Amino acid sequence: MPDLRNFALVALFIAISPQAVAMAPGEKAVTSSYENAPCAVKVAPEERIECGVLTVPENRRKARTRAIRLPVMIFRSTAAAPAADPVVYLPGGPGLSSIEGRSTGKGNPFLLERDNILLEGRGNRFAQPSLDCPELLALRAADATLVAQTAAAGRCRAVLVASGIDLDGYTSAEAADDLDDLRKVLGIRQWNLIGFSYGTRLAQTVVQRHPEGVRSVVLDSVLPIDVNYDEMAGASLRRAIDLLLDSCASEPGCAVRYPDLRARFAALIERADREGIVLAERTLRGRDIAGAIAAGLQQPNLIPSLPRILHEAAEGRPNGLLPLLEQTPTRFNWGLRLSIWCSEEMPFEDPARIAAQVLPALGLGGADSRTATPEMCAAWDVSAADARANEPVQSDVPVLILAGAFDPVTPPAWGQRLLRTMPNARFVLLPGQAHGAMFNRCGGQLTLAFLRDPRAPLDGDCVAKMPGFRVAAE
Structure with missing residues (x-):
């Protein structure tokens, strides 16, 4: 279905009183x-x-x-x-x-x-203003370390606050x-x-x-x-991958063509983490493979091809992963993203549960689907929302x-x-x-x-x- 958006206009500068901010002495309040x-x-x-x-x-x-x-x-x-x-x-x-x-x-x-x-x-x-953080966006696209991303978040915050x-x-x-x-x-x-x-x-x-x-x-x-998203981000990806593997196993044509796909996927992740898989001048780790499959799962037209891509990668032919790895990163406005997330989500989340979403036990090579970390939100340093936000x-x-x-x-x-x-x-x-x-x-x-x-x-x-x-x- 195509993208969506639309309705009516009114004349210039129509003020409305219900959302007016309380006036300080000698000041004029900003109204919408x-x-x-x-x-x-x-x-x-x-x-x-x-x-x-x-x-x-x-x-x-x-x-x-x-x-x-x-x-x-x-x-x-x-x-x-x-x-x-x-x-x-x-x-x-x-x-x-x-x-x-x-x-x-x-x-x-x-x-x-x-x-x-x-x-x-x-x-x-x-x-106007925009809370864009171009350095952080670039680091995310380059899959930089969380330490580097956290430092960039702190630098962006300082620039934005200094601008008023x-x-x-x-x-x-x-x-x-x-x-x-x-x-x-x-x-x-x-x-x-x-x-x-x-x-x-x-x-x-x-x-x-x-x-x-x-x-x-x-x-x-x-x-x-x-819902505390970051406490479940890895588990949500694991659920979708499990559904893919189960769907293949339950469909005769898929099960015959790509047998034991669950075991092969687990072995592929393990091998990538142990010795790396070389593809197009880069070395893939387990998190890269899980991330590629996650990207494929967001495109319904590609989902039927994922069993073949996994099977071929397990057989030593990983080229099918390349288009999934080369997708253009989403252009999030990271300043806005962190302001919302660090105010409304992170204060209500459990750091231990957040950290568990990248553990090897999930079988995803540490693939990180979280939106932010407690460290990034500490660097961003915004006030927590009230309980109604959760x-x-x-x-x-x-x-x-x-x-x-x-x-x-x-x-x-x-x-x-x-x-x-x-x-x-x-x-x-x-x-x-x-x-x-x-x-x-x-x-x-x-x-x-x-x-x-x-x-x-x-x-x-x-x-x-x-x-x-x-x-x-x-």
């Missing part, structure tokens, strides 16, 4: 306002794409705070009479831009019925308030939220803080607010939860977890899919149908017809 402005990214000139800037307080919890500016993009519907409730897309991360690369609305199925709105998150690439940035203002709670401020200044009574990965956590925070403005929510690849959301807002069976990042059980506290939520498991269960024909159909009537029964016929795991032909 909106103005039309040129698009922050290049867009197709012939399309109905309207842009602006939302100005908000940097830290609503402080009386003395400065204003920050967040770009807005509104993709207008092609319908003659668009639905009054637009769609707002919340990307993953944290630290992925909402608007980068969003140059056109062509192929966006939401525009057939309603507008699509994008708000660049505070601190992100096109926001209040890092305590960059949280999911503040971002949720930004979204609700935007809804109000645009004159929208209610809208629909679509969150992907970290965006599901932000969507839950909006529902927690501003339920009156939310008509419905679609959560794809759920990160529950009350409590499940109680809500009767209609919710559609989508999960991919092979998701190595946010297991399907995390989506099911929300059913305990969201009585109007429905969970759909999509066979053969991974992280990003919405981005296929069936996921798109379910999402569009849900948006038309969030309380109507879902037609699961397309789910029943999905093939699930089928080994790829040689």
